[in-house]
Amino acid sequence: MRQNTIRKSVSIEGVGLHSGKVARVTISPAPADAGVVFKAHATGERIPARAESVVNSHYATTLGVNGTRIQTVEHVMAAAAGLGIDNIEIDVDGPEIPALDGSAKPFVALLAAAGRVQQSARRRLLSLPCPIRVGGAGRWMQIVPSDTFRISYTLDNDHPAIGTQVLSWSPSERSFVEEFAPARTYGFLRDLGLMRKNGLARGGSLDNAIVLGNRGALNGLRYDDEFVRHKILDLLGDLALLGRPIGAHVIARNGGHALNLELVLAVQRAVGLERRAAATVPAAAADEASRDAARREGFVPAPGLAAI
Numbered sequence: 001m002r003q004n005t006i007r008k009s010v011s012i013e014g015v016g017l018h019s020g021k022v023a024r025v026t027i028s029p030a031p032a033d034a035g036v037v038f039k040a041h042a043t044g045e046r047i048p049a050r051a052e053s054v055v056n057s058h059y060a061t062t063l064g065v066n067g068t069r070i071q072t073v074e075h076v077m078a079a080a081a082g083l084g085i086d087n088i089e090i091d092v093d094g095p096e097i098p099a100l101d102g103s104a105k106p107f108v109a110l111l112a113a114a115g116r117v118q119q120s121a122r123r124r125l126l127s128l129p130c131p132i133r134v135g136g137a138g139r140w141m142q143i144v145p146s147d148t149f150r151i152s153y154t155l156d157n158d159h160p161a162i163g164t165q166v167l168s169w170s171p172s173e174r175s176f177v178e179e180f181a182p183a184r185t186y187g188f189l190r191d192l193g194l195m196r197k198n199g200l201a202r203g204g205s206l207d208n209a210i211v212l213g214n215r216g217a218l219n220g221l222r223y224d225d226e227f228v229r230h231k232i233l234d235l236l237g238d239l240a241l242l243g244r245p246i247g248a249h250v251i252a253r254n255g256g257h258a259l260n261l262e263l264v265l266a267v268q269r270a271v272g273l274e275r276r277a278a279a280t281v282p283a284a285a286a287d288e289a290s291r292d293a294a295r296r297e298g299f300v301p302a303p304g305l306a307a308i
């Protein structure tokens with residue numbers, strides 16, 4: 001299997017789910033082995049889409065370096081991963097990737113419009129040396145070596161519209177486009193006030209999220225089990241922070257972005273990617289400082305809030 005990039009630059013604009021701010025995203029071709037690299041339009045700062053760049057993983061995955069941050073990268077990351085696009089540069093003019101319809105579908109359409117180009121370099125699959133488990137009793141993830149990539153997900157929630165949803169999926173491009181990319185993010189109406197107080201969901205609306213009231217969804221569902229499908233989509237996007245595809249089966253129960261990141265970091269340690277990562281991220285110290293700043297800044301999750 002060879003690496004892929006896109007044929008031409010494409011742009012899209014919209015409001016960020018959490019910041020409520022408008023951003024314009026331009027995705028351009030990138031050379032082999034570049035991976036996915038975000039570029040902050042204002043500062044020109046380049047932020048590799050790697051676990052080392054994550055500065056916050058509550059409710060969304062935020063990347064940052066030297067104080068520059070780009071929020072909510074997971075759906076565009078999932079779109080690239082699901083379409084098998086390895087190398088792109090994503091210029092972001094604004095603080096957050098636009099929510100669009102709350103799913104990865106608009107990014108899939110955008111990348112499809114850009115066309116795909118096969119590159120001469122081979123895609124290098126990561127192989128997992130041993131099973132790994134992260135998390136605790138009710139929320140955990142396990143990854144085991146496998147010839148084919150697979151995600152098996154169980155989502156439990158006492159909300160009547162969710163209940164227990166279980167799905168096991170071995171990705172193909174077609175099933176990604178038809179069955180997972182359109183699954184939207186979701187949130188609970190009862191949490192909205194508190195989330196907005198914490199600087200979250202400020203751009204959230206019925207146009208870009210499934211909103212759950214006491215009895216059910218206020219807007220119609222695209223799939224009966226859209227919630228677990230979206231969880232799988234988010235996991236696919238966060239796993240792409242490994243920078244390479246992995247031959248493994250991920251078995252997850254009630255995860256979220258923080259647990260996804262924990263898994264990615266544990267996999268990196270197991271496959272010995274850490275040293276390489278340190279060598280390619282010269283600003284590691286500054287990054288650590290911005291990570292501390294993010295911790296101080298908050299995004300403290302209130303107990304019982306559902307992760308989006």
Ligand SMILES: [Zn+2]
Nearest residue numbers: 074185234308
């Ligand atoms: Zn999501």
